[in-house]
Amino acid sequence: MPSTQPFTFSRILPVTCFETLRRVMQGIVRLPAAEVLVVTETVLAASTAWLARQGIRQFVLVASKSFSGLLLGKSTTGIPVTQEIPSSYQHNGSLNSQELIPTVYLVELWFDPKTIADFLAELSQHLSHSPETLDLLYQVTPHLQPNDPTLQSQFTLQLVEAISSHYSQHPTCDLSSDGRTAEKLRQQVEQERLLNQVASQIRKSLELPVILETAVQQLRCFLHADRVVIYQFEPHPLPALELPTELQQAPQPREPLAVNAGRITHEARAHDQIPSVLDQIAGEKCFIEISTCREKYRKGSIQAIEDITTTYAEAPCLIQLLQQAKVKAKLVVPIVVQKKLWGLLIAHQCSGTRQWQDSEKSFLVNIAEHLAIAIQQTQLYTQLQQQAAMLSEHVVERTRDLHDALNAAQSANLAKTEFLSAISHELRTPLTCIIGMAATLLRLPPGAEGQRFISLEKQQDYLRTIQKSGEHLLELINDILDLSQVEAGRTILDIQLFSLSQTANECLRMLKDKAEQGGVRLELQLKLKPSSEIGLLPKLDQFAADPRRVRQILLNLLSNAIKFTPSGGQVTLQIWREQNHAIFQVEDTGIGIAEDQLPLLFKKFQQLDGSYHRRYEGTGLGLALTKQLVELHGGWIEVDSTLNAGSTFTVWLPNQPLDKLETLPSLSLRSELSPAISGRVMLIHRQEEAATLICNLLTTAGYQVVWMMDGATALRQLEILKPVVVVLEIQVAGVSSDEVLQHLQQNPVTRNTKILVLLSGKAALDSDRWLTEGADDYLIEPIAHPEALLDKVAALATTNDASPA
DSSP: OOTTSOOSEEEEEEHHHHHHHHHHHHHSOOOOGGGOEEEEGGGGGGGHHHHHHHTEEEEEEEEOSSOOEEEEEEOOSSOOEESOOOHHHHHHTOSOTTSOEESEEEEEEEOOHHHHHHHHHHHHTTOTTOHHHHHHHHHHGGGOOOOOHHHHHHHHHHHHHHHHHHHHHOTTOOSTTHHHHHHHHHHHHHHHHHHHHHHHHHHHOOOHHHHHHHHHHHHHHHHTOSEEEEEEEOOOOOOOOOOOHHHHSSOOOOOGGGGGOEEEEEEEESSTTSOOOTTOOOOSGGGGGGTTHHHHHHTTOOEEESOHHHHTTTOHHHHHHHHHTTOSEEEEEEEEETTEEEEEEEEEEOSSOOOOOHHHHHHHHHHHHHHHHHHHHHHHHHHHHHHHHHHHHHHHHHHHHHHHHHHHHHHHHHHHHHHHHHHHHHHHHHHHHHHHHHHHHHHSOTTOTTSOOOOHHHHHHHHHHHHHHHHHHHHHHHHHHHHHHHHTTOOOOOOEEEEHHHHHHHHHHHTHHHHHHTTOEEEEEEEOOOOTTSTTOSOTTEEEEOHHHHHHHHHHHHHHHHHTSOTTOEEEEEEEEETTEEEEEEEEOSSOOOGGGGGGTTOTTOOSSTTHHHHSOOOSOHHHHHHHHHHHTTOEEEEEEETTTEEEEEEEEEOOOOSSOOSOOSOSSOOTTSOOOOOEEEEEOSOHHHHHHHHHHHHHTTOEEEEESBHHHHHHHHHHHOOSEEEEETTOBSSOHHHHHHHHHHOTTTTTOEEEEEEOGGGGGGHHHHHHHTOSEEEESSOSOHHHHHHHHHHHHHHHHHSOO
């Protein structure tokens, strides 16, 4: 066994003392026999020569996971011996009974796992005759590790007691300086006890103040110091934001006083005559000249000051500060947590100067390391609690969001069910009427002899009913399609200058019959007074927005007001200007809206009371679509209502910007008083029903209409017919619409011919493309309002007449 290995204990002791230590060693580990290996010299009866070469007279080896130790009793020279033979030798017969047996041993104690493992390796070569012991040795050897602190302290204490008991029974014994040895062992036991107590408290408690307070109290008693304190630095501020490169290179102001950014948080004093320094903050100016000490502490440097007057001779401010606390000597050990200086563990001597021992320094370092573990453990626990609280908050918030989402989904599902119920009724009613009236007309032809006939007045009545039902059905479908396009972000505003008064009059004229049927009086109040705040627009009546969408907004609000206003009531439309906004206000004397129902007013597929489905027509999309169209213009809508008294809807629309247009062009809406503009119009359309409707509308307005179903045929006839306007369906057969547009532009004869394209489906979503391809205007099919077709054709025909040939 190599003698250069570190050892725990090596002393010359009597054999009787060795026997006491032998019993202590064998009884220290109380584990099942299968988990602990205990080997003595008795198992080596056949290998005494190996023991003799090692100089070993007796030994005890204990090996386990929690405690391992090797106790050796070696021969000595120059020491008197007696004829007393230990009982173990007498029983195993390993030594000759006439051989002289020593009265003292050189006793060695080893606790180093590697030293014990090396001894076991050599021992295994001599245990072939004991296979059970050999098997246990092979099982235990891989698990050798440093001893459990509690068991180590217990053994050390019993070792001290054994040595002390021996010298108390033999006071005249002068075997070297073992009296001092006992005292050192006592100090070692006390150190281990205190370390074990601190470590145990750290394992059992997360209360950092309790751990620190207990540590300073017990440490002061152990060191016999006048005062022990813990100086805690303030937490470091959060890292600053990354600065620009030019600022990073600029010299930053130095902060030499950061070393003392802290205070004393825990204190233990020997008696009350020693002044308290608890919560004291070190003087700022005293640390200017030693501002680098904090970095030294962070790297683990300790400071043992035997006399402050000598060490700090060049720092009178610091000497004065320490003398106020009656400090004459001090020992400072840093507490470093994860490579950051957390604080200082300081022992003060106030009664006089003191020379600090290496063992005291080492012990203070060990205590500081244990405290660092406790601090880190507390920090981690605090972070864990914060994360747990944050996670709990997130769980609650997420659960609330999921609950809200579930409620929203259930509400949406209920709204969908109600919408399907409402829309099925709303669509079925006009369809049933249309089909019934048409079937009646077909079944009873007019004027046939011998058959019943339908009078002309009755036919017109049936046709008006069919027309009204068809228009109502078209409004329902248009509302659904418009809302879907707005929500999908596919609606593009066609910003134009238009007349506010003309748009308002047109809306009231369109709803005049509906209001009269319900006994409701319609009224228009225009409050367009001159003002200098309107900007570049020359007239207050002119406004820039999408006229079709503004008309749709007004029609929805007016129609809604008429619907919910009983007979004898009144609906008033007011229009005025405020700065850059146009304000439209629709006021009625209808049934009103309860206050708790107002939040549902602009929801899709929503009527405020289920019973309204039976009393009033509608899908519940009108106000939702109105709100979307208003917000599409950048405006907003408000409602003020009193139950059973009436409602007021107010819309603010901002004037939309125009890049080049500053004056009002020819009005796109055809006045009823203007004469019809004659001319030839070519219609290129592949659908017979839609083409027949367009031809009838244009013919009635005084135009000569030529209808072509095939695009290629139309191209050949263009130069001959020379129409003023070409109405072109995008899905025309025979040739692509792009080719028709290109032909019209490139042919000198038809270059000035105006083109109105009819868009539907996906083509309607990209109307600007057709304008850039050569079309002069566009209209969305199916045509909701016949007047729109007549107005656009009239505007194009007028422009063509004014253009040079």
